[in-house]
Amino acid sequence: MTDQRIAFIGTGIMGAPMARNLLRAGYAVIVHNRTPSKAEALRADGASVADSPAQAAEQADVVISCLPDSPDVEAVWLAAEGVVAAMRKNTLGIDMSTIAPSTARKVADAVLRAGGAFLDAPISGGDVGAVNATLSIMAGGPDEAFKRAEPIFRAMGKTIVHCGPNGMGQQTKLCNQVICVLNILAAAEAITMARKAGLDLARMLEATTAGAARSWMLENLGPKMAAGNDDPGFLIDLQQKDLRLVQETARELNLPLPGTALVSQLFAANQAAGEGRLGTQAIVKTLERLAGLRNLPDR
Amino acid sequence: MTDQRIAFIGTGIMGAPMARNLLRAGYAVIVHNRTPSKAEALRADGASVADSPAQAAEQADVVISCLPDSPDVEAVWLAAEGVVAAMRKNTLGIDMSTIAPSTARKVADAVLRAGGAFLDAPISGGDVGAVNATLSIMAGGPDEAFKRAEPIFRAMGKTIVHCGPNGMGQQTKLCNQVICVLNILAAAEAITMARKAGLDLARMLEATTAGAARSWMLENLGPKMAAGNDDPGFLIDLQQKDLRLVQETARELNLPLPGTALVSQLFAANQAAGEGRLGTQAIVKTLERLAGLRNLPDR
Numbered sequence: 323m324t325d326q327r328i329a330f331i332g333t334g335i336m337g338a339p340m341a342r343n344l345l346r347a348g349y350a351v352i353v354h355n356r357t358p359s360k361a362e363a364l365r366a367d368g369a370s371v372a373d374s375p376a377q378a379a380e381q382a383d384v385v386i387s388c389l390p391d392s393p394d395v396e397a398v399w400l401a402a403e404g405v406v407a408a409m410r411k412n413t414l415g416i417d418m419s420t421i422a423p424s425t426a427r428k429v430a431d432a433v434l435r436a437g438g439a440f441l442d443a444p445i446s447g448g449d450v451g452a453v454n455a456t457l458s459i460m461a462g463g464p465d466e467a468f469k470r471a472e473p474i475f476r477a478m479g480k481t482i483v484h485c486g487p488n489g490m491g492q493q494t495k496l497c498n499q500v501i502c503v504l505n506i507l508a509a510a511e512a513i514t515m516a517r518k519a520g521l522d523l524a525r526m527l528e529a530t531t532a533g534a535a536r537s538w539m540l541e542n543l544g545p546k547m548a549a550g551n552d553d554p555g556f557l558i559d560l561q562q563k564d565l566r567l568v569q570e571t572a573r574e575l576n577l578p579l580p581g582t583a584l585v586s587q588l589f590a591a592n593q594a595a596g597e598g599r600l601g602t603q604a605i606v607k608t609l610e611r612l613a614g615l616r617n618l619p620d621r
Numbered sequence: 622m623t624d625q626r627i628a629f630i631g632t633g634i635m636g637a638p639m640a641r642n643l644l645r646a647g648y649a650v651i652v653h654n655r656t657p658s659k660a661e662a663l664r665a666d667g668a669s670v671a672d673s674p675a676q677a678a679e680q681a682d683v684v685i686s687c688l689p690d691s692p693d694v695e696a697v698w699l700a701a702e703g704v705v706a707a708m709r710k711n712t713l714g715i716d717m718s719t720i721a722p723s724t725a726r727k728v729a730d731a732v733l734r735a736g737g738a739f740l741d742a743p744i745s746g747g748d749v750g751a752v753n754a755t756l757s758i759m760a761g762g763p764d765e766a767f768k769r770a771e772p773i774f775r776a777m778g779k780t781i782v783h784c785g786p787n788g789m790g791q792q793t794k795l796c797n798q799v800i801c802v803l804n805i806l807a808a809a810e811a812i813t814m815a816r817k818a819g820l821d822l823a824r825m826l827e828a829t830t831a832g833a834a835r836s837w838m839l840e841n842l843g844p845k846m847a848a849g850n851d852d853p854g855f856l857i858d859l860q861q862k863d864l865r866l867v868q869e870t871a872r873e874l875n876l877p878l879p880g881t882a883l884v885s886q887l888f889a890a891n892q893a894a895g896e897g898r899l900g901t902q903a904i905v906k907t908l909e910r911l912a913g914l915r916n917l918p919d920r
Contacts (some may be wrong), residue, residue: 423818446832458832481831485824493818494828497811501834504807507880511803512796515867518874519722519792525784529793532780533745533757535800537836568814575817578911581806584883612877 327352328474329382331375331398331405332419333360336445337388339452340418340478342367347477354378375399376408384414384474388445391563392421399429411437414470418459420444422567423489423496424574430463430488439467442488444495445479448555456480460498462491496571499564503585503602505539510606513547514613523548543603554601558592561602565589596621626651627773628681630674630697630704631718632659635744636687638751639717639777641666646776653677674698675707683713683773687744690862691720698728710736713769717758719743721866722788722795723873729762729787738766741787743794744778747854755779759797761790795870798863802884802901804838809905812846813912822847842902853900857891860901864888895920 372378671677756778
């Protein structure tokens with residue numbers, strides 16, 4: 323299995339450690355990145371470096387991309403000199419970016435027409451999960467392609483779920499983001515109420531985390547909100563990009579999502595205050611401004 | 622310690638098993654309930670039965686109440702023939718209902734003036750937690766009263782947090798409810814999106830529960846939402862009573878809570894559809910109606 327050659331396109335905060343974990347598992351890896359220095363950094367780990375997505379793809383059995391947004395994925399895969407034009411027949415394509423399910427299906431169709439197979443396989447678990455190979459991977463695509471990809475996924479992640487046909491990996495990721503942001507709002511409203519009422523925040527978190535209010539977000543972001551620690555696990559600007567995908571997809575589905583829309587508006591207020599590069603827990607600052615507890619930051 | 626006599630007022634779904642656990646721990650318990658049959662049922666467990674709150678209180682060292690709402694608590698404690706008028710000096714009063722923090726402080730003041738001590742100590746964990754003595758108890762009041770109450774709490778609950786002075790137990794419970802209802806909305810919006818997109822709901826729940834979207838509500842109510850199981854763990858009508866307390870208290874605090882207000886409006890739509898006696902997970906029915914997936918129930 324590890325005689326397979328993998329092209330890995332997009333070696334940013336997530337992609338670089340994922341590519342490193344593939345090298346560690348014994349795969350030959352050819353990397354490409356738009357900013358070349360980020361790809362070059364992986365030579366020390368045993369990767370070879372390609373000058374373009376096409377050049378990476380033509381040498382590979384499997385092509386993986388991990389990119390910021392839908393247009394980046396379309397450009398890398400579908401451009402005249404992109405992956406689909408250059409790849410061998412029987413290539414397994416895997417996009418691990420978070421993009422629109424409709425874009426994932428469009429790329430899947432193109433790969434299929436060119437004789438390959440495709441999986442949309444977005445991830446969750448953050449940069450820590452990428453480094454430690456503990457990512458959750460939500461895959462959409464044909465059974466056969468999923469089976470072929472499974473050992474590759476196991477080198478990068480821990481929870482690997484085959485969610486359905488192409489697009490369903492992305493759809494699952496969007497559902498994941500809906501839950502995450504509303505759980506963040508839950509913690510932020512409770513902390514703002516506690517602060518305004520003069521409640522000891524640590525005791526409130528202790529009591530609520532013990533019961534039916536428990537969540538990953540309350541446990542992990544609650545203490546940061548209480549301490550005013552805005553260090554990003556996940557940036558508000560990136561969260562808003564994911565919520566844009568959620569809301570575009572919801573429009574395609576003819577689906578109102580009132581809670582998700584509200585959270586997105588509150589994050590927009592953070593962005594208006596110049597706080598887009600803070601961690602998502604900083605939504606509590608928007609609520610504190612609404613509550614008369616805080617002014618806009620000095621600028 | 623167990624030579625103490627406890628008056629227990631309000632032996633409903635929560636109060637009855639809590640009184641039973643006190644009897645099991647060796648306390649002498651005198652019960653009273655507005656509907657006498659519910660108190661009589663505890664004779665078989667060793668309780669004695671009083672005809673009024675005052676009659677229960679005058680025989681007791683400790684008076685506990687567990688009642689539906691703020692007016693019930695005011696009536697039991699503050700009426701001309703209520704607990705405060707009848708109780709002995711040095712009585713420890715404990716109200717375990719979920720009521721407004723401001724009402725809890727009013728009762729606390731009256732008990733203090735009559736020579737007693739008071740704790741507000743609302744609970745979470747449902748009827749199962751009441752039966753199994755695994756409730757979370759959030760207590761507000763003086764240190765000395767809390768120390769005196771601790772062994773009594775240990776007979777009924779598992780996580781026992783002293784949240785601060787009088788009112789802060791109730792305030793913590795309201796924060797808990799804010800988190801709970803927004804976590805419920807999170808699960809419901811994700812499930813409605815998944816349903817509308819044709820996603821396999823079990824796989825979506827598997828993938829999301831493994832990561833940062835994890836919550837008690839997603840784990841416990843998500844599968845019920847997916848299966849269309851509306852059996853109440855906690856009734857929408859009762860949740861709305863708690864959200865009314867949250868919103869009244871928020872008004873007193875001059876505090877906007879936009880997410881909590883939204884959830885309350887969506888639960889109001891369930892009530893308008895005649896679904897107030899369903900479990901809180903039935904908020905997914907409101908979202909399904911908004912999404913054009915469901916009609917009003919036949920009536």
